[in-house]
Amino acid sequence: xxxxxxxxxxxxxxxxxxxxxxxxxxxxxxxxxxxxxxxxxxxxxxxxxxxxxxxxxxxxxxxxxxxxxxxxxxxxxxxxxxxxxxxxxxxxxxxxxxxxxxxxxxxxxxxxxxxxxxxxxxxxxxxxxxxxxxxxxxxxxxxxxxxxxxxxxxxxxxxxxxxxxxxxxxxxxxxxxxxxxxxxxxxxxxxxxxxxxxxxxxxxxxxxxxxxxxxxxxxxxxxxxxxxxxxxxxxxxxxxxxxxxxxxxxxxxxxxxxxxxxxx
Numbered sequence: 001x002x003x004x005x006x007x008x009x010x011x012x013x014x015x016x017x018x019x020x021x022x023x024x025x026x027x028x029x030x031x032x033x034x035x036x037x038x039x040x041x042x043x044x045x046x047x048x049x050x051x052x053x054x055x056x057x058x059x060x061x062x063x064x065x066x067x068x069x070x071x072x073x074x075x076x077x078x079x080x081x082x083x084x085x086x087x088x089x090x091x092x093x094x095x096x097x098x099x100x101x102x103x104x105x106x107x108x109x110x111x112x113x114x115x116x117x118x119x120x121x122x123x124x125x126x127x128x129x130x131x132x133x134x135x136x137x138x139x140x141x142x143x144x145x146x147x148x149x150x151x152x153x154x155x156x157x158x159x160x161x162x163x164x165x166x167x168x169x170x171x172x173x174x175x176x177x178x179x180x181x182x183x184x185x186x187x188x189x190x191x192x193x194x195x196x197x198x199x200x201x202x203x204x205x206x207x208x209x210x211x212x213x214x215x216x217x218x219x220x221x222x223x224x225x226x227x228x229x230x231x232x233x234x235x236x237x238x239x240x241x242x243x244x245x246x247x248x249x250x251x252x253x254x255x256x257x258x259x260x261x262x263x264x
Contacts (some may be wrong), residue, residue: 046214080149
């Protein structure tokens with residue numbers, strides 16, 4: 001598979017002068033087409049900062065990001081973003097939320113409806129097209145947000161802890177749903193999570209970041225077969241990789257706590 005995303009020497013510092021904070025130290029990451037990369041790390045390590053820079057919602061202090069050779073300097077339709085918080089337009093129905101990006105691109109209404117209905121069906125919301133967000137559960141709202149992102153045909157899907165606010169059962173169902181769509185659509189995905197089970201189950205690669213200032217300390221290929229079913233989480237191979245990643249993240253949390261105590 002060809003590499004499509006190149007993160008080179010990306011650094012992010014907040015503030016200026018002596019009081020500035022280095023959130024993300026010089027970071028390199030290469031992403032191949034159809035990769036599903038999950039990003040793990042302790043709280044405040046720069047996971048979401050890195051994702052927002054790839055999305056064009058934040059700008060690096062140093063370095064650059066290129067998608068298909070073009071430098072990323074702002075948001076674009078080639079990257080679809082799904083946040084943890086529910087970001088649907090409350091005054092629009094499920095159907096019109098999914099159509100929103102298509103409408104902004106100037107597609108004829110008939111084509112908007114055809115594309116939107118296809119993805120609404122894929123995320124399991126057929127029959128809810130005329131519902132408003134306040135009439136939906138959290139899981140259904142995130143399904144709508146996923147359909148909206150996919151309907152625009154992005155080159156990459158960027159997801160910032162999208163299932164973090166969901167209950168355990170709904171979260172597992174959403175994991176399987178997203179994997180099923182990824183296996184069918186073969187999108188390239190960057191997925192930030194703090195949940196190690198989720199990172200192993202979802203990812204074809206798991207990237208572990210160090211404590212702040214963040215850097216990539218481990219880039220691990222996940223050698224688990226597809227399609228994946230929740231029962232895979234009980235297998236020895238899954239447990240072995242989870243244990244390895246747990247130790248990697250735990251060591252960073254301990255290091256961060258020690259640094260805070262020394263600074264106090």
